[in-house]
Amino acid sequence: MSQHEHHDPEGGFADELGSALRSTGESFGLDGRPELVSGGLARGRRRLLRRRLAVTGGALALAGIGIGGVYAGSVLTPGQSAEKASVAAPRTPAPTATPTPGSTGEPASDSLKPGMAEIPLSQIADVLKANTPAGQWRFDGLDGTGQALGGVYDDGRGEAAVGISLSRAGRGPDAGLDMVTCPEKAYVPYDRCVEGRIADGSRVMVIEGYEYPDKREETKRWRAVLLTKDGFLVDASEYNAPAEKGGTITREDPPFTATQLKELVAAEAWRPLLRQIPPLPTAPAQPGKAPEAPPRITGNGVQNTLRALLPKGLTVTDKGGEGEFAFVVVDDGKGESLVQVNVQYGMGKVSGDLFGSGDVTTLPDGRKVKLTQQPGEKGGEGVVWWTADTMTTDGFRVVVSAFNTGAQHEAATRAEPALTMERLKTIALDPKWAKIPAK
Amino acid sequence: MRTSRADEFLEFASARTGQLFRSACLLTSGDVHLAEDLTQETLGKMYALWGRVARIGNPAAYAQTVLVRTFLSHQRRRSATERPLGELPDHTPDDGTDPLLRIALLDALAALPPKDRAVVVLRYWEDRSVEETADALHTSSAAVRTRCTRALGKLRQRLGGSIGEFATR
Numbered sequence: 001m002s003q004h005e006h007h008d009p010e011g012g013f014a015d016e017l018g019s020a021l022r023s024t025g026e027s028f029g030l031d032g033r034p035e036l037v038s039g040g041l042a043r044g045r046r047r048l049l050r051r052r053l054a055v056t057g058g059a060l061a062l063a064g065i066g067i068g069g070v071y072a073g074s075v076l077t078p079g080q081s082a083e084k085a086s087v088a089a090p091r092t093p094a095p096t097a098t099p100t101p102g103s104t105g106e107p108a109s110d111s112l113k114p115g116m117a118e119i120p121l122s123q124i125a126d127v128l129k130a131n132t133p134a135g136q137w138r139f140d141g142l143d144g145t146g147q148a149l150g151g152v153y154d155d156g157r158g159e160a161a162v163g164i165s166l167s168r169a170g171r172g173p174d175a176g177l178d179m180v181t182c183p184e185k186a187y188v189p190y191d192r193c194v195e196g197r198i199a200d201g202s203r204v205m206v207i208e209g210y211e212y213p214d215k216r217e218e219t220k221r222w223r224a225v226l227l228t229k230d231g232f233l234v235d236a237s238e239y240n241a242p243a244e245k246g247g248t249i250t251r252e253d254p255p256f257t258a259t260q261l262k263e264l265v266a267a268e269a270w271r272p273l274l275r276q277i278p279p280l281p282t283a284p285a286q287p288g289k290a291p292e293a294p295p296r297i298t299g300n301g302v303q304n305t306l307r308a309l310l311p312k313g314l315t316v317t318d319k320g321g322e323g324e325f326a327f328v329v330v331d332d333g334k335g336e337s338l339v340q341v342n343v344q345y346g347m348g349k350v351s352g353d354l355f356g357s358g359d360v361t362t363l364p365d366g367r368k369v370k371l372t373q374q375p376g377e378k379g380g381e382g383v384v385w386w387t388a389d390t391m392t393t394d395g396f397r398v399v400v401s402a403f404n405t406g407a408q409h410e411a412a413t414r415a416e417p418a419l420t421m422e423r424l425k426t427i428a429l430d431p432k433w434a435k436i437p438a439k
Numbered sequence: 440m441r442t443s444r445a446d447e448f449l450e451f452a453s454a455r456t457g458q459l460f461r462s463a464c465l466l467t468s469g470d471v472h473l474a475e476d477l478t479q480e481t482l483g484k485m486y487a488l489w490g491r492v493a494r495i496g497n498p499a500a501y502a503q504t505v506l507v508r509t510f511l512s513h514q515r516r517r518s519a520t521e522r523p524l525g526e527l528p529d530h531t532p533d534d535g536t537d538p539l540l541r542i543a544l545l546d547a548l549a550a551l552p553p554k555d556r557a558v559v560v561l562r563y564w565e566d567r568s569v570e571e572t573a574d575a576l577h578t579s580s581a582a583v584r585t586r587c588t589r590a591l592g593k594l595r596q597r598l599g600g601s602i603g604e605f606a607t608r
């Protein structure tokens with residue numbers, strides 16, 4: 001059994017402890033936590049970028065990774081085709097740009113080779129300082145080059161982390177649109193968000209939100225993103241603390257108003273710097289996937305199917321999602337209830353993790369079905385989270401969840417979700433999901 | 440065709456995140472919010488180091504080491520008096536173990552100092568040797584043995600006879 005049996009004077013108790021730990025450990029499942037992997041990937045990319053941009057210390061190093069979503073390919077390793085974003089449901093259902101073989105979205109005027117931008121950080125700092133209200137600035141290391149910069153700003157009313165990032169949006173006509181669209185309030189709480197166009201045709205979004213969706217720390221994050229007509233993104237974030245995470249807040253609100261943030265990202269002075277960003281790597285001759293990669297669903301198929309499978313008598317008050325993920329917020333007259341679904345191919349490898357414990361049955365066709373009822377764990381008070389998880393023997397997974405609230409981080413609005421467990425199971429097992437086009 | 444860093448990382452993460460998350464839940468004595476945070480942080484570090492990681496013999500074990508170190512460094516930044524005890528999920532594992540016993544175990548773990556807890560998780564959940572544990576914690580084998588003895592003593596005191604009721608696997 002355990003290797004330490006011979007060495008450990010506490011032998012018997014140690015073995016029992018091992019069993020107890022295993023039993024307890026196994027009670028913590030990964031169900032409905034697909035964002036652990038995608039979140040880990042996003043954090044990893046931020047780390048890499050921070051390292052490459054050589055900005056150190058407690059200040060925010062990068063504002064550039066999307067709210068819950070991930071930039072596809074623009075700023076990372078040269079020569080890599082734009083990467084798939086997340087393996088399962090993103091926390092915000094934001095679509096990401098993927099390369100379309102044969103199409104190029106980048107402006108024709110660039111003669112730079114694909115790769116990392118080498119804009120002198122001091123230039124970025126200059127534009128940042130010139131387009132914000134007067135104050136003291138602290139940057140760690142302005143000697144290098146890059147396309148993002150972080151610093152700490154103080155107008156005498158408290159230190160605040162500020163970051164700016166410049167990049168290309170990606171390929172295709174819709175590239176970057178998700179970055180200038182207000183996120184779903186069901187997933188990302190915010191106080192205010194506005195989106196629109198400015199005089200030169202660029203799109204802008206300004207959002208007054210929080211660093212943590214469940215607001216477990218009070219750190220506010222206000223952000224403005226500009227998408228130019230020729231596909232560049234200028235992304236600025238500010239906080240009411242000197243560091244994005246773990247810093248005590250120093251003031252009630254971040255220093256710049258929404259208007260000031262907007263004017264910062266819209267400043268003309270960024271344009272010469274943006275032109276120094278190399279084009280994206282061209283798509284490889286073959287589509288950028290390993291031959292064994294599972295199909296992925298794109299488009300509105302899942303969203304449409306979810307709505308089609310809802311029982312009668314429910315009003316849909318909110319909806320969203322794209323690709324393999326979709327959600328609706330429904331109301332049967334007794335309060336709002338969030339319902340979400342993921343439809344995923346190629347999940348066979350994690351079948352053991354997902355269906356290894358709990359209330360699991362196997363149907364005659366080999367499909368596994370697992371029904372779970374548990375407390376919500378994104379901070380909303382009194383929230384319950386019901387799930388019907390299903391997987392075929394090929395690793396095709398459909399998982400449907402319902403909550404007794406319109407948003408997981410908000411308190412319960414009703415006693416139970418608006419769909420019964422039986423209904424969740426029926427929806428998850430419906431043959432329509434497998435018919436949604438995927439490639 | 441050369442697979443990208445992200446592809447390799449995702450394959451690794453799909454296989455190992457469950458175990459990492461479970462370890463994190465034990466280390467945080469049931470605080471799932473924090474466990475999620477630590478797991479994501481660990482995955483992020485693995486991704487950033489992937490070039491090096493891919494050449495290591497046992498990336499899964501390395502990820503576990505990174506998790507423990509991340510946990511401890513997080514603990515150092517937090518108040519020493521904080522003892523979070525998070526919610527337990529409602530579903531029971533197949534062996535039918537009493538949820539009250541699991542709560543008692545998490546509670547007992549929470550009462551241990553963080554480094555002792557880390558030693559217990561590495562030695563008895565991850566089945567690491569004394570030497571491997573010492574290496575993960577940047578400490579000596581002797582220190583590990585001392586912490587083990589002390590931690591087991593405390594756990595035995597708190598859990599006493601009831602621990603025998605956990606079903607053996």
